[in-house]
Amino acid sequence: MKKLSRRSFLASTSLATAAVALPVPVDLEKGKKNVFIHHVYFWLKNPKSEADRAKLMEGLEALSAVPTIKMCHIGTPADTSRGVIDSSYAVSWLCFFKNKEEEEVYQTHPIHLKFIADCSHLWDKVIVYDSEGPKR
């Protein structure tokens, strides 16, 4: 288990040079511990349209080029069904940023504005959860 705690940062910074080409979620080079997580869930206007889902995922693929994104992942609901699980959304978009400022750069980046212009007609609802940590 690799956890984004101060402990694992300290343990891993010595390998920072080897890590720059890997999908690491944080700024290992500077040994900083904060990570800003932006997780967006999309519900489609046409929830049964696989074509619309594919278009949205294609848009997210293009969106992933925003340079302040440290790591991102495009997902769809997993095949799990306990009572607390919400699997009603169509697409999950998870991004890691170094901090709030870099997420703000993403929000107004031309690639993001193009994504909204190209794809916002596809979704009916969006929920965003932004989190940061560890803050202890």
Place this chain on the structure above:
Amino acid sequence: MKKLSRRSFLASTSLATAAVALPVPVDLEKGKKNVFIHHVYFWLKNPKSEADRAKLMEGLEALSAVPTIKMCHIGTPADTSRGVIDSSYAVSWLCFFKNKEEEEVYQTHPIHLKFIADCSHLWDKVIVYDSEGPKR
């Protein structure tokens, strides 16, 4: 930007040997592309209790020892406030697993059962989003 796509996996697998000690979210050694993302948001029974929030985060810290967790992160709401953002939760718990089977191991692991026994009295509501990808 490091994206969990087939492309970046292929690009990064040659560095797998150097990567094993880093907080990488996927099984680079085997070059597999799937990742199972389990994201849980907790709302406290006493939302203003910093002590309860700290207890929950301490419980999650212990929970992070479940061996099938590839990477995890304990977060609190970021200081963002656009209309689509839900910042009403108290704690975010994000875990990466190799696949659904490894997440099922986590669900029934003694460490997880102990976490539920120790901490479930603290929360009022939980929403879980499980996602997998890329599936394209």
